[in-house]
Amino acid sequence: MQNPIKYITLLFLCTLVSCSDVIDVDVQTDTLRxxxxxxxxxxxxxxxxxxxxxxxxxxxxxxxxxxxxxxxxxxxxxxxxxxxxxxxxxxxxxxxxxxxxxxxxxxxxxxxxxxxxxxxxxxxxxAVPDITEVYQDTEDGFDDETIELHIVFTDFEEEGDSYFFKFKRPQDLLPTLELGDDEFINGNEVDWWYEIDDDEDEEIKPLAPGDVVNITMHSISRPYYNYMDIVIDQMGGVGIFSATPVxxxxxxxxxxxxxxxxxxxxxxxxxxxxxxxxx
The missing domain is CATH 2.60.40 (Immunoglobulin-like)
Incomplete structure (x- = not known):
């Protein structure tokens, strides 16, 4: 009687050899822009x-x-x-x-x-309003043990102001981008706060004593606000409830x-x- 193990081994080796073909994948190319x-x-x-x-x-x-x-x-x-x-x-x-x-x-x-x-x-x-105060505390964020920064300014009385904020530490790979408008704050003093969540997967740590944060506040047009709203959403990645990047x-x-x-x-x-x- 022939040893069936020899036939199984031979069949396995043939399968490995048959999988060695190179497959060329055509990648879609867009117009050079x-x-x-x-x-x-x-x-x-x-x-x-x-x-x-x-x-x-x-x-x-x-x-x-x-x-x-x-x-x-x-x-x-x-x-x-x-x-x-x-x-x-x-x-x-x-x-x-x-x-x-x-x-x-x-x-x-x-x-x-x-x-x-x-x-x-x-x-x-x-025009962009003056920033009248910058301070820190742990009272208004999502985690009462995490430091958050507060940027205080007074919105202009004219309606339709839109704002673009950028927060960046030297150790961060990318800045944090945020948008705001005066739909519910028109003409009032605004306390805009910023907090960093602990993310072990991305190696992002919350704000800590000694961290240097560069803060930029822009006054922007409404069309640019709408554009950046889409961009920031796309930067968030694709999850179960996220839109597919376009x-x-x-x-x-x-x-x-x-x-x-x-x-x-x-x-x-x-x-x-x-x-x-x-x-």
Whole structure:
């Protein structure tokens, strides 16, 4: 009688050999698009004349380095006065100006001419309230043993103010981004608090004495608020109750070829920046 173990072993080896074929997987590729990083942020208390815009092209799936855009024509126009600010090509994907003149309440239009196509985008510059106090305690957060920071300001009486907050410690890989509006706080003093939850999987620790937190508060337009609301939701990842990530379109329109829109957003904001050391 033949030993059945020999036949089983032979069959197993044949199975291993038959699984050695290389399978090529076709990855979907999107249209190569212009990527616009155009955040004209005016630090309150400064002239705001120095501004920069970064342009690059989108990156294919398996590539890690983007391509800097050189040779574009970049300008920003104050729609109220017609004043045109030309941005100088630094030959590294960055375009700069030292003559920007920020005007509260003004609408600004960005124009980019690149590779025979014209892109435009518009945004409005709104005033940001003064931050009157920054303090810490453990009373208002989700965990009464965790330190939270409080940013106090008074919302303007005019309705329709929208705010964008960014909190960042040097040891954090990414900042925390938050949005707010004055729908229920119009004209009142606001105490905006910020707390970090302990996350062992992401190696994120709550605020602790000695931590340095860089805080930025922007006053933003409502269209930018709506855009960032989607972006922040997408950054949260995909869970059971989360929306599937989608291609988030900014406000940069290709007037030459509308289907070839750009990624990114053109924003104009006034901001407050504060550095706080946790005690």
């Amino acid at each position: 212009l990527v616009v990083e155009a955040s004209l942020d005016w630090e309150k208390g400064t002239t705001g004349n120095e501004q920069s815009i970064t342009l690059r092209t989108s990156t294919p799936f398996f590539e890690t380095q983007s391509t800097d855009v050189i040779g574009a024509e970049v300008s920003v126009t104050n729609d109220n006065t017609g004043e045109v600010n030309l941005f100088t090509d630094q030959n590294n994907g960055t375009y700069t100006t030292t003559t920007f003149n920020p005007e509260l309440g003004a609408s600004y239009t960005l124009e980019i001419v690149y590779d025979g196509e014209t892109y435009t985008a518009s945004d409005t510059l709104n 291609d988030v379109k900014g406000n940069c329109i290709n007037t030459t070829n509308p289907d070839k829109y750009a990624h990114g957003y053109f924003r104009v904001t006034q901001k407050n920046t504060i550095t706080y050391t946790v005690e």
